[in-house]
Amino acid sequence: MQxxxxxxxxxxxxxxxxxxSYTRPAKASRLAYKFFSEPRSGRLIKDQLPDILKEAETEIITHKDSVFQTYTWKGTTDCKVILVHGWESNASRWKLFITYLKKAGCTIIAIxxxxxxxxxxxxxxxPRYAEFIDIIVQREQPQYMVGHSLGGSTVLYYQSHFPNVSLQKLVIMGAPCDFTMVVDNYIGLLSLNRNVFTLLNKHFLDNLNIKTEEFSGRLFASKIKVEGLVAHDEDDTTVAYSEGKKIADAWPQSQFISTKGLGHSMHSDELYTKIYSFLFD
Known part of the structure; x- marks a missing residue:
């Protein structure tokens, strides 16, 4: 029923x-973008953090007109890894993977x-997410970064626009490749007409300097020089399996892992073991 x-x-x-879109196009544009860009879940309550986040050192960082939260689990070696979650999620999504990273003695930073x-x-x-990441990367100089879903897309965008020499390996999980796919899914979900599609594209260009057809994981990945691991599940109903393949095919120094039965979340001991091996072996 729900x-x-x-x-x-x-x-x-x-x-x-x-x-x-026919009577008040400016308002239609604002509303269409509002529901496209505002997550409906993924928030946390400060006094009710998941246990995994309570174990971390927390820090609030101010950037322009924003503040963002980081969580750090101190390691025993010089190794550092940044974890980047996706849409309608938060840093606690890495609970299972963090147990693997701790075995390597890494300092783990989630945003x-x-x-x-x-x-x-x-x-x-x-772009704003990438700015958050850049602040942490410049300060901490991590060797590794792992992103899931739109967090994975952000990692690709980040390393292609803010290439950092400290990063040695990147892992991308369940990420959409083409921004046009994300927009098309939204258009289909609400059954929006061509007028709204045009208005949205204009908003992206005027306010974010994004041309949807050029905002592509394939383009970003093709510019990345470090090693990459791209993982995608065949049964992902949120982001098509072909999206992951397109990213891997465009990335000269990447390898692709195909999983089955994990869906979009991609939580799996077997997968995390493979990612661990890629990063540290």
Whole structure:
């Protein structure tokens, strides 16, 4: 019943935005972008953090008009790894993987993305997320970075736009390749018309300097010089399996891991063992 209600609400919202696109296009553009960029879940409550985050040293960092939250699990070696979660998630999604990283003695740093976890804001964008990452990378000089879903897309964007010599290996899990795919999924979910599609693309260009057809993981990956591991699940119903293949095919120094039965979350002891081996063996 809840799924049916969400479906009806999405279609009614889309119908309203479609009508506005003819009568009040500016408002239609604002509404379409608002529901596209604002996560509906993934927030955390400071006094009710998951146990894995309570174990970490926490820090709030101010950047421009934003603050973002970081969590650090101190290691016993000079090795450092940054973990980058995806859409409607937060740093606690790495609970299982953190147990593997601790075996390597690494210092582990996880970030709450814009409008997620304990970080500020209502709007999520990959460029802003990449700015958060750059602050940590410049300060900590990590050797490794791991990203899931849109966090993986952000890692690709980051290393292609802010190439950092400290990074030696990157891991991308369940990430969309083409921004056009993300937009098309949103358009389909709300059944938005061509007018709204045009308005959204104009908003991305005018406000974020993003040309949707050029904002591509393939393009980002093709510029990356460090080693990469791309993992994607055949049964991912959120991001098509082919998206991961496109990223790996464009990345000269990458290898691809195919999984089955994990869905989009990709939590698996077997997969995390393979990622551990890639990073540290």
């Amino acid at each position: 799924k049916i209600i969400k479906f009806i609400v999405a279609k009614l919202l889309g119908l309203y935005i479609n009508i506005l 709450d993305g814009p409008a997620h976890g304990l970080s500020s804001g209502t709007e999520f964008t990959i």
